[in-house]
Every structure is written in C-alpha cells, then in structure tokens.
Amino acid sequence: MDSSIATEEKTIIDGHEYVDLGLPDGALWATCNIGANSPEEFGDYFAWGETQPKESYGTVSYKHCKDRMDSLTKYCKDSYYGHWGFTDKLTELLPEDDAATANWGSRWKMPTIGNCLVLVDSEYTTTEWTTLHGVPGRKITSNSNGRSIFLPAAGYRHGSCLDGVGQHGSYWSSMLPFDLLPCSNEARMLRISQAPTDYDMSVWKNCAREYGLSIRPVCSRG
Numbered sequence: 001m002d003s004s005i006a007t008e009e010k011t012i013i014d015g016h017e018y019v020d021l022g023l024p025d026g027a028l029w030a031t032c033n034i035g036a037n038s039p040e041e042f043g044d045y046f047a048w049g050e051t052q053p054k055e056s057y058g059t060v061s062y063k064h065c066k067d068r069m070d071s072l073t074k075y076c077k078d079s080y081y082g083h084w085g086f087t088d089k090l091t092e093l094l095p096e097d098d099a100a101t102a103n104w105g106s107r108w109k110m111p112t113i114g115n116c117l118v119l120v121d122s123e124y125t126t127t128e129w130t131t132l133h134g135v136p137g138r139k140i141t142s143n144s145n146g147r148s149i150f151l152p153a154a155g156y157r158h159g160s161c162l163d164g165v166g167q168h169g170s171y172w173s174s175m176l177p178f179d180l181l182p183c184s185n186e187a188r189m190l191r192i193s194q195a196p197t198d199y200d201m202s203v204w205k206n207c208a209r210e211y212g213l214s215i216r217p218v219c220s221r222g
Contacts, residue, residue, distance in 0.1 A: 013219055016104050019149050021145070021147055023118050023119065024124065029149050030149075030218065031149060033216055034046070034217065038133075039149070040133045042214065044214075045057070045154075046172065046215055047209060049075060058158070064209070069081070075090045075091070075176060075209075109219070111173055126140075127139065127141075136167075137151050137169060153192065155170075167194070168192060170207060172214070173187070185209065188205070189205055
C-alpha cells in the first residue's frame with residue numbers, strides 16, 4: 001500500500017515547499033528534489049560542486065578537476081589529489097557551487113553532514129521503506145510532530161547510465177569527508193535503501209564527486 005505525505009503542513013519559500021520536522025538543528029527540509037515537481041519524482045542529478053545536470057557524469061566532464069580525480073582544481077585538502085600539488089583546504093561547498101543555492105535561491109542550500117545525521121537520528125525521526133504513488137523510497141517522520149518527507153530511490157548516474165533506481169537513493173551533502181586518505185577525492189552523501197536502518201541510513205558514506213546524485217535542499221528557520 002502506498003504511503004501518504006500530509007499536505008496541510010507545507011510552507012513555501014521562494015516558490016519551493018518545505019516541511020518543518022521540528023528537528024533540533026532547525027533545518028527545514030524541502031518536499032522535493034531539485035528538478036522534481038512532487039516528492040516521488042527523481043528530479044535532476046548533479047556531480048558534487050556542480051550546479052547544472054548534464055548528459056554524462058565522469059572525470060572528463062567534471063568541473064573541478066583536470067580530466068582526472070587526482071588532479072583537483074578546487075575543494076582539495078590533500079596535495080596528492082591536487083593539480084600540480086594544488087590545495088585550498090576548502091571542505092564545504094561555497095554558495096556559487098551549491099546546486100540548491102544556484103537553482104532555488106540564497107535561502108536554500110545543500111544539507112551538511114550534521115543535517116543528515118539529525119534527519120536520520122532515531123531520537124528525532126522514524127524511517128520506513130515504503131512507496132509513494134508506486135515509487136519506492138524512505139519516508140522519514142518526525143517523532144515530535146508527525147510530519148514527514150519522502151526520499152525516492154532515484155539511483156545515481158555514472159557516465160550516461162542511470163543505475164540503482166528503485167533499489168536505493170544517493171543524496172549529496174555539502175561536505176567532504178573529515179578524514180584524508182583514501183577519501184580525499186570523494187564527498188559525503190546520505191544513502192537510502194531497503195537495507196536495515198543501521199546500515200542503510202548511515203551518512204558516513206562517500207561517493208566519487210563526479211557521479212550524478214540527487215539533491216534534497218534545506219533552509220533554516222527565520
């Protein structure tokens with residue numbers, strides 16, 4: 001049976017709906033992915049730090065490297081991965097490279113790792129693998145006010161292929177891993193699937209930056 005998402009609690013900022021789940025970090029989560037018009041639509045896919053979707057996702061087309069992921073030109077903590085030893089020590093996306101800000105306006109941004117942690121913390125929310133209008137995904141419901149959002153299992157893009165649809169969804173955070181090797185050419189993401197919650201909702205997952213993942217924006221109260 002399909003899940004349902006209550007509509008009476010939605011509020012709009014700059015033309016985009018959000019739900020206040022009453023989370024302690026104050027994050028207000030959008031009801032749709034960037035490029036989608038309803039919660040179950042997949043929307044667009046973005047490489048990390050890029051603001052527009054594209055036909056093919058790989059190192060050659062990636063904006064912040066010179067054809068290889070050990071030749072980064074921005075967001076590089078380790079000279080081993082930098083172009084000719086480049087580093088800038090940036091670990092979180094600047095507004096000009098944040099797809100949420102670029103597409104939805106200055107009040108919106110991609111979630112931090114902290115936002116993702118709070119979203120899936122069982123102290124604050126309950127998660128359920130379900131379907132919405134026939135689309136598999138995770139419904140995340142607030143323990144404090146009963147409001148919810150739905151993250152569809154939109155898969156991911158690599159090259160020109162779309163993989164994993166209906167099995168899992170991968171959602172970019174705005175941040176790089178806290179550690180260095182072996183993850184300095186990757187970025188953090190939130191992954192959802194049908195797997196047990198302690199595995200599938202872990203935000204401590206990395207993904208190659210050139211892959212195309214979904215983005216679910218957040219904004220702040222006030």
